[in-house]
Amino acid sequence: MNSLAAFPASLRCLAILAVLVGMTGCGRTPPAYFRLNMVEATKQRLTSDQERQVSTILLAMFGTPDEPVALPETGLDLAKLKLAAGPVRSDIAGRKNGLYREHCGHCHGITGDAMGPTAAFLNPYPRDYRPGVFKFKSTERSDKPTHDDLVRILHNGIPGTSMPSFALLSDVQIDALVEYVKYLSIRGETELALMRAYFELDDDAEGKLPETQEFLVAETLVPVAEKWQAAADARIAVPEMPAGLDLAVSIAKGKELFYGDKANCVKCHGPTGLGDGQANDYDDWNKAIVEIGKEVQSGLAKAGETSTSGMSADEVAEHRAQVAWLDRFGQVLTGDALRPRTIPPRNLRHGIYRGGRRPLDLYYRIHAGINGAPMPAAKGTVPPEDIWHIVNYVLSLPYEFDGELGADRTLVAQGR
Ligand code: HEC
Ligand code: HEC
Incomplete structure (x- = not known):
């Protein structure tokens, strides 16, 4: 700024303009490129x-x-x-x-x-x-x-x-x-x-x-x-929702399955479905970074404690190469990856479903689990028709449902 202060005001503006143009470049922006993984x-x-x-x-x-x-x-x-x-x-x-x-x-x-x-x-x-x-x-x-x-x-x-x-x-x-x-x-x-x-x-x-x-x-x-x-x-074969299903009975069955040993939804989604069960898990993308981060940290800690005295020249070279690799990996993680974030099990009382809110969407989610996430597939542990009961129970969770349905208490989950 000092050198600029010596110019008259109008020239100073021009000078600043010239700097700005220089920074943005008058020419075309460079072509976009794919970054290497x-x-x-x-x-x-x-x-x-x-x-x-x-x-x-x-x-x-x-x-x-x-x-x-x-x-x-x-x-x-x-x-x-x-x-x-x-x-x-x-x-x-x-x-x-x-x-x-x-x-x-x-x-x-x-x-x-x-x-x-x-x-x-x-x-x-x-x-x-x-x-x-x-x-x-x-x-x-x-x-x-x-x-x-x-x-x-x-x-x-x-x-x-x-x-x-x-x-x-x-x-x-x-x-x-x-x-x-x-x-x-x-x-x-x-x-x-x-x-x-x-x-x-x-x-x-x-x-x-x-x-x-x-x-x-x-x-x-x-x-x-x-x-x-x-x-x-590879589409999932979805059985028809059993015809003439009594929704209250279905929800009760779904609840039993949700808390039962086999489907064990409660383990992660918690006893009240708030998503407060098993937490601090990562999805696959974040888990990969967490694991590498741990490897780098423990590797560097170990290298810090290792004395090279008594090592052969080859061993020293290998040790140095390992430390250089760990250092570089640390830098790559800072520049080419985001800080890992956990994926909490969904709060099923919110009624917000990322993969869609149709009963069919929830059927897919529960049948196959969520690929890349800790949410497991119920396929193989719960018979296909029974998955509909779990769907109905999950869809009832956002509402205060105490298991008693009467003419005055239409079930809101119906037809959603
Ligand atoms: C090991 C833990 C775990 C278990 C067991 C589990 N879930 Fe999940 N669930 C998750 C996680 C984590 C997510 C969020 C995944 C994401 O968004 O990537 C999730 C998401 C969901 C969703 C949201 C789907 C959407 O579209 O947003 C539903 C519904 C669900 N789980 C139902 C169930 C049911 C029903 C069971 C039992 C059959 C079950 N979960 C068992 C961890 C679990
Ligand atoms: C404001 C940020 C934002 C923009 C803009 C955006 N997305 Fe996304 N997208 C996300 C997030 C966040 C997720 C991950 C959600 C999750 O994991 O639950 C996502 C996930 C996805 C998925 C994965 C779905 C799946 O089943 O796993 C696809 C495909 C996708 N986006 C495509 C697109 C396309 C195509 C566009 C542009 C037309 C776009 N997105 C624009 C934020 C964005």
Whole structure:
């Protein structure tokens, strides 16, 4: 400021303007790029050459955030991807492009790594698509969501979280965004598969992945893409809700199951359903970071206590490399991961259901559990028809229900 003070006021303004223009840059903003999954790269102890190889392969297979590529094996529709990808703009016909960056990127990140600028302030965090795990869907626990499941999520948003509804977008736009989520997810899972493949290389590979069609497409991409293509056939078979069901009887049965040894919902959701049972658990995304954090901390503590005197030169070198790796991992966690957050079991008295409030949605949730979260599947422990009783009990929980129904006490849960 001192040097600026020497200028007359008008010139000073110009000087400040020049500095501001310099900072924002008169030219175009640099093109967006996909970030490498540094947590996984560090975990797998990839060298910088190996990191570069992964980036190069991914570039060839998936393109860039502005110019996506979709190999036929992905089953993705490039025209849809192009509508969602790229910077926010309109074409000659006034058709909007760059939908993902306009509507999703600030939370889910350009790469779909859930590291957008808004993400750190949210609880729960936005979904990181890269592990390919989704929570609210009509398929069995470990299966991918169907296209329609994702359309539904975009229509309704996720109640009780910051994930908004995009019901105001056109069907074509929502369809394009869903395709783009799949693209980011397939890309992310392919990246993980590539990074993990170094571990299994033979010595004569000299630390390089084979860049053959066979390895990259048939062995790496296809198994990821096939799971998405199989989703439509992985829908949960839901039995009809038993006809002529007496709701009060059903709720009583559901209650018994809820507190019983088999379903044992009470263990986590608590004796009053307030979600105050087993707490301090993490979902898979956060758990991974917690575990790495612990490994780094205990590793560094151990290294601090270890004396190198009496070690051979090789052992000292190995020890140093280990400490350097732990240090680096600590830095990666600070820059490339968010502070882990717990996922409390849902307070079932609120009547807010993230995966949707239709009885069918709750059937899916209870049958299959919530993938990536501690909520287990009742499948296998509770007969399929009986799950409807639990659904009815859960739907009755937000209301003061004392088990006595009369003509004057219509059950509000009915027909919800
Ligand atoms: C304000 C932040 C925010 C914005 C903007 C946002 N999301 Fe989300 N999204 C979230 C949060 C938070 C979750 C995780 C909720 C949870 O785990 O319960 C989520 C979860 C998801 C999921 C995972 C659903 C599942 O079943 O696991 C998908 C898919 C998704 N968002 C897609 C999108 C798309 C596409 C857009 C843009 C059209 C978008 N989101 C915009 C915050 C956001
Ligand atoms: C091991 C702990 C655990 C057990 C046992 C458990 N849950 Fe959950 N439940 C959770 C957690 C954690 C969540 C929140 C998951 C999330 O949002 O990612 C949850 C969420 C839910 C939801 C909310 C679904 C939504 O769309 O928001 C319902 C309903 C539910 N559980 C019902 C049940 C029922 C019924 C049982 C017994 C059959 C049960 N839970 C057993 C931990 C558990």
